[in-house]
Structure formats: structure tokens, C-alpha cells
Amino acid sequence: MNKILSLQEDIKDHLRKIISNLGEVGSNFKVILEEPKEIENGDYSTNCAMQLAKILKMSPRNIAEEIVKKIDKEVYYIERIEIAGPGFINFYMNNNYLTKIVKEVITLGNEYGKTTYGNMSKVNVEFVSANPTGDLHLGHARGAAIGDCLCRILDCAGYNVTREYYINDAGNQIKNLTLSTIARYEQLLKKDSKMPEDGYRGQDIIDIAQKLFSIYKNKYELNSEERYQIFRDFAKQYELDKIKQDLADYNVLFDVWSSENSLYEQNKVNRAIDKLSQKGYVYESEGATWFKSTEFGDDKDRVLRKSDNSLTYLTPDIAYHIDKLERGFDKLINVLGADHHGYVPRLKAAIECLSGDSGKLEVLIIQMVRLIKNGEEYKMSKRSGKALTIRDLIDEVGVDAIRYFFAMRSCDSQMDFDVDLATKKSNDNPVYYAQYAHARICSILRQAEEKKLYYAKLDSYQNINSEKSYAVLKKIAEFPKIVIDAATKRIPHRITNYINDLASVFHSFYNAEKVINKDNIDKSIELLALVKATQITLKNSMALIGVNAPEKM
RNA sequence: ACGGUUGUAGCUCAAUGGAUAGAGCAACAGUUUCCUAAACUGUAGGUUGUAGGUUCGAGUCCUAUCAUCCGUGCCA
Numbered sequence: 001m002n003k004i005l006s007l008q009e010d011i012k013d014h015l016r017k018i019i020s021n022l023g024e025v026g027s028n029f030k031v032i033l034e035e036p037k038e039i040e041n042g043d044y045s046t047n048c049a050m051q052l053a054k055i056l057k058m059s060p061r062n063i064a065e066e067i068v069k070k071i072d073k074e075v076y077y078i079e080r081i082e083i084a085g086p087g088f089i090n091f092y093m094n095n096n097y098l099t100k101i102v103k104e105v106i107t108l109g110n111e112y113g114k115t116t117y118g119n120m121s122k123v124n125v126e127f128v129s130a131n132p133t134g135d136l137h138l139g140h141a142r143g144a145a146i147g148d149c150l151c152r153i154l155d156c157a158g159y160n161v162t163r164e165y166y167i168n169d170a171g172n173q174i175k176n177l178t179l180s181t182i183a184r185y186e187q188l189l190k191k192d193s194k195m196p197e198d199g200y201r202g203q204d205i206i207d208i209a210q211k212l213f214s215i216y217k218n219k220y221e222l223n224s225e226e227r228y229q230i231f232r233d234f235a236k237q238y239e240l241d242k243i244k245q246d247l248a249d250y251n252v253l254f255d256v257w258s259s260e261n262s263l264y265e266q267n268k269v270n271r272a273i274d275k276l277s278q279k280g281y282v283y284e285s286e287g288a289t290w291f292k293s294t295e296f297g298d299d300k301d302r303v304l305r306k307s308d309n310s311l312t313y314l315t316p317d318i319a320y321h322i323d324k325l326e327r328g329f330d331k332l333i334n335v336l337g338a339d340h341h342g343y344v345p346r347l348k349a350a351i352e353c354l355s356g357d358s359g360k361l362e363v364l365i366i367q368m369v370r371l372i373k374n375g376e377e378y379k380m381s382k383r384s385g386k387a388l389t390i391r392d393l394i395d396e397v398g399v400d401a402i403r404y405f406f407a408m409r410s411c412d413s414q415m416d417f418d419v420d421l422a423t424k425k426s427n428d429n430p431v432y433y434a435q436y437a438h439a440r441i442c443s444i445l446r447q448a449e450e451k452k453l454y455y456a457k458l459d460s461y462q463n464i465n466s467e468k469s470y471a472v473l474k475k476i477a478e479f480p481k482i483v484i485d486a487a488t489k490r491i492p493h494r495i496t497n498y499i500n501d502l503a504s505v506f507h508s509f510y511n512a513e514k515v516i517n518k519d520n521i522d523k524s525i526e527l528l529a530l531v532k533a534t535q536i537t538l539k540n541s542m543a544l545i546g547v548n549a550p551e552k553m
Numbered sequence: 554a555c556g557g558u559u560g561u562a563g564c565u566c567a568a569u570g571g572a573u574a575g576a577g578c579a580a581c582a583g584u585u586u587c588c589u590a591a592a593c594u595g596u597a598g599g600u601u602g603u604a605g606g607u608u609c610g611a612g613u614c615c616u617a618u619c620a621u622c623c624g625u626g627c628c629a
Binding site for chain 2: 050084088306414436437440443446447489497501531
């Protein structure tokens with residue numbers, strides 16, 4: 001824990017002791033020490049006098065006075081304390097304490113922001129998991145950005161994170177992909193083959209067919225089991241490779257690629273059905289096999305095996321989640337699009353039935369993204385092939401801008417993505433604001449170096465003493481706490497807000513004060529340390545979003 | 554019809570149950586003999602969808618209602 005944060009904790013402990021001497025307040029009374037928005041209200045503030053009013057049957061202001069009398073100001077770097085409004089106790093710190101953060105940040109470097117908060121508990125985050133039947137599109141881009149940022153944040157907060165992608169490479173959609181490919185292939189052989197009813201009509205299928213044609217020519221003109229298998233495997237691999245490449249270019253890497261098919265090969269799917277059956281929650285009706293999910297809170301019972309003997313999407317997915325639990329994770333987080341949120345209760349029902357561990361599964365719902373083009377909604381459809389792919393986005397807008405844009409928004413509000421705005425007015429993109437701050441800092445450090453000026457690592461900085469520089473220091477000191485907050489609440493956008501705030505206080509500082517000043521070398525080398533600490537914090541926080549911190553712009 | 558999300562400045566969005574609800578864009582007025590003006594400073598802009606309730610205190614929690622999007626397949 002950094003010195004500023006531990007000082008806050010120390011003050012809290014101090015308050016706790018004082019309060020417990022005032023009377024019986026109960027063991028679950030929590031002392032809250034917050035940072036007021038308005039600087040006039042102090043560096044820290046506590047509302048505990050108001051909270052205690054009812055318990056102690058005294059007026060908040062009287063309680064506040066009792067508390068304030070007993071606070072040891074010297075030990076905690078407190079300059080003065082005021083009681084304000086209905087009973088807030090406001091602490092005005094001796095700001096010299098803030099400069100202690102500078103040396104700490106510089107010493108920690110890339111490690112600044114990391115904590116052991118998560119105790120290395122094992123978290124599995126499953127995200128994207130798009131079927132290998134076509135390109136990733138806008139919605140996947142949002143899920144990928146949120147999922148990946150969340151993983152980076154959890155990792156920073158001390159969790160042991162596994163990033164996982166579930167490949168649906170066994171079901172109906174693969175059959176559809178294969179039949180679509182075969183149809184395109186036959187069309188290349190000048191046959192009058194029709195696409196399947198709900199086939200995939202994108203350009204990628206034509207590309208696959210052409211590749212197959214250049215390898216096999218007319219060898220597979222006639223229908224055969226061999227043709228089906230070869231075409232299926234080829235198409236599947238082609239699509240999957242493309243997805244992997246696009247994600248890698250989007251700065252998203254996975255630890256584990258799980259295959260649905262391998263669940264069948266290991267007989268895990270049948271075993272899941274058997275286990276549900278043994279527990280007595282499976283029955284036959286209308287030629288299908290049903291799971292009695294209503295016993296576990298679902299709206300209606302669900303089909304596991306259809307009357308045509310094929311399985312529903314749910315069945316292998318149950319086996320998959322049991323498999324994940326058996327791999328020893330303390331927490332499973334699924335990042336899902338809002339269009340799938342109705343699916344969650346049945347999955348949880350099955351997990352609860354089989355393991356009693358459904359509480360370990362947490363689903364993060366990402367709301368829909370509407371694509372706006374030429375001022376109106378642009379409807380996308382994978383089947384028709386009409387879509388804006390993640391590849392198009394990367395080429396047109398750039399990875400940093402897209403990732404930052406998606407990470408900025410709370411994931412539970414639906415949003416519009418205006419392509420024209422994103423491409424044309426890309427200079428207005430907030431990511432540049434932060435990147436510019438970083439580039440600016442690097443420029444200062446470069447020029448200082450040319451003048452043989454280097455930042456100083458001191459225990460206390462007497463020359464860092466302006467309001468603007470205190471604002472920067474306070475912001476820097478918050479960072480580890482913000483990371484923990486973003487991790488536990490699963491809100492990556494807290495980090496982008498933080499980045500924006502940090503860039504803002506720095507820009508403001510920059511415009512008010514000259515860092516490199518030949519006439520005051522002592523001050524310069526101290527301010528350089530502040531600048532260096534800002535650079536480290538900015539870079540580390542941007543890394544959590546997965547965007548670059550350029551040294552020049 | 555039922556279940557879930559969202560509703561905050563002209564637009565896009567923030568805001569740990571706290572004090573005078575904040576940013577960016579758009580509008581207006583300023584700042585460069587000086588480390589990057591992709592920046593900074595200021596002005597203007599609000600009945601937090603509506604109506605109740607909970608409490609010392611509500612944009613935040615509860616109820617109702619309206620609007621919005623998503624879902625309610627033997628699709629995935």
C-alpha cells in the first residue's frame with residue numbers, strides 16, 4: 001500500500017478508536033474517509049458524526065466537536081480540522097505529506113498501481129467466444145475491449161487471471177458454414193448450386209471456396225462424407241485463424257482456446273446429461289429430452305436433446321462450465337452480449353444442479369452497439385454478410401481509439417458508434433488527450449536530459465508546493481485505489497475516467513508552471529521528479545486499457 | 554403481456570447514499586517572444602423522464618408510471 005493510502009487508513013483507525021471511546025456504536029460501524037469534490041471542503045472528510053447522531057442520541061455537530069478534540073494532528077500530517085455543514089469533519093492536510101508519493105512511484109516504476117488485493121485467487125474470464133463462421137464485428141469489438149481491459153485490471157489488482165475463448169466448433173452453425181462453403185465451391189465449378197436457406201453469404205465464404213478450388217480443382221465435385229469433412233475443417237480453421245489474427249491485432253490475447261468439439265471427444269457432454277439425469281432432473285417429452293431447470297429458478301424447462309436427436313446449444317455449454325469449475329477457478333466471469341442475457345438463468349440452473357457452485361459464475365452483460373453511418377442506423381447481419389468488421393474498424397479508426405472509446409463507456413448502457421465521427425474527427429477522440437499528455441511529458445524529460453538535468457529522488461520535496469502540483473500528486477496517489485475499485489466492481493470505464501482526470505490535472509499544471517528553469521535548478525529537478533511520477537502513472541493506467549503511451553506525437 | 558438494461562446540459566457521456574450534479578463536443582470570450590496550442594483559462598447552458606416513498610441527506614435505494622433497447626426458440 002502506498003504512503004498516502006496507508007496514511008488514510010491510519011487516520012481511519014485513529015477515528016475508529018476515538019469513536020469507540022465515545023460510547024457503544026456496534027461492531028459493524030464503518031468509518032468512511034472520503035475525498036471531497038470541492039477543495040474548500042478539505043483534503044479528506046468524514047461523515048461519521050452524522051452517522052453517529054442516531055446511535056449516540058447527540059447532535060452531529062456536538063459529536064464532531066468531541067471527535068475533533070481528540071485527534072492527534074501532528075502524527076497524521078494534519079494542518080487543521082474544520083466542522084462544516086450538517087456535521088462533516090474536514091481535514092486540511094499539511095500538503096508536504098503528498099510529496100512522499102513521488103519517490104515511491106519512481107522507485108516502483110511499472111509496478112506502481114499493482115496490489116495484492118486479490119490474493120491471487122483464480123479468476124477465469126470468458127469473452128468474445130464468437131462462432132468461427134465469419135468476421136468479428138462491432139459488438140464483438142466492444143466485448144473484446146471490455147473483457148480484455150477487465151483482465152488487465154484484475155491482474156493489476158492481484159488476481160490470477162485466465163483469459164478464455166470458447167469455440168463453438170461442433171454445432172449447427174458449423175454445418176451451415178460447411179454447406180455454404182460447398183455451395184460456393186460448386187458454383188465455382190459452374191454448377192447451379194443454391195446456398196442453404198440461412199447460409200452465410202459473406203465474401204469470406206467465397207474466399208474459402210476459391211482456396212479450396214485452387215487446391216482441389218474439381219476433385220470434390222460430387223457429394224461425399226470425405227468432402228464434407230475436409231471442407232468443414234478447412235473452413236473452420238480459416239475462420240478461426242482470421243479471428244485469432246484480428247484479436248491479436250486488436251491487442252487481445254487469450255490464454256486458453258477451448259473447443260466444444262473436444263468436450264464431445266472427451267465424452268464430457270454425455271456425462272453432463274447423465275449426471276443431470278441421475279439427480280432426477282431430466283425427463284422425456286414430445287420426443288425430446290428436457291432439463292427441469294424450473295426447479296432451479298428458471299422460467300421454463302429447457303430442451304437438452306431435440307427430437308431430431310441433436311443437442312441444443314445449452315447442453316455442451318453446461319459441460320463446458322462444469323469443466324471450467326473442475327479446473328479449480330474461484331470465479332468464472334462470462335462477458336456476454338445483451339442479446340444473450342435471457343440465456344443466463346438456464347445455464348446457472350444447470351450449474352447449480354450439478355455442482356451447487358452457480359454463485360461462482362458471474363455474468364457481465366454488455367449492451368448493444370448501434371452502428372451509425374451517414375446519420376442513420378446501419379443494420380448488420382452475419383448471414384447476409386452485411387457487417388462492419390473489426391478489421392475494417394482497425395484499418396479506419398485505429399486500435400487505440402477504438403479500445404479507448406469502448407472502454408470509456410459503462411458496459412450497461414447501450415451506445416451508438418458513429419463511424420463517420422470516429423474516422424473524420426478522430427483528433428477529438430479522448431485517447432489523444434491522454435496520449436498527448438504522455439508525449440508532452442516525454443518531451444520535457446528529453447529536453448531536461450539534454451541540459452543535463454535529472455529528476456531527484458528525495459524523501460521530501462520542499463519546492464513542490466503549488467495547488468496545481470498538489471492536484472497532480474493527489475491524483476497520482478489515488479491510482480492503486482482506483483484499480484481495486486475498477487476490478488471489484490468490474491467497471492473498466494473507471495480507469496478511462498481516471499486517465500482523463502490525470503491528463504487533465506497535468507495539462508493544467510503544465511500551463512501554469514515551467515518545469516525546466518535555468519534560474520532555479522533546485523526546483524527544476526524536483527518538478528522533474530513530479531513529471532516523471534506522472535509519466536509512470538499515466539503509462540501504467542493506459543496499459544490497463546491496452547492503449548499505447550507514445551513518446552512523441 | 555412478462556423479465557432485464559437504460560433515461561442526467563443542444564449532442565456523447567461521468568458522478569463511493571453526501572456539501573454548489575461534472576467533463577468532452579457544439580456556442581461565446583481570452584491565452585503562444587516561454588518545456589509540444591492535439592493544450593490552458595473563463596462565460597453560457599439542468600425541475601437528473603414523471604409521481605410518490607425510505608433518511609440527517611437520493612441522480613444513486615424502494616414502489617408506481619412513461620419512454621428506450623434486449624430477451625421470453627426443440628436458434629446460436
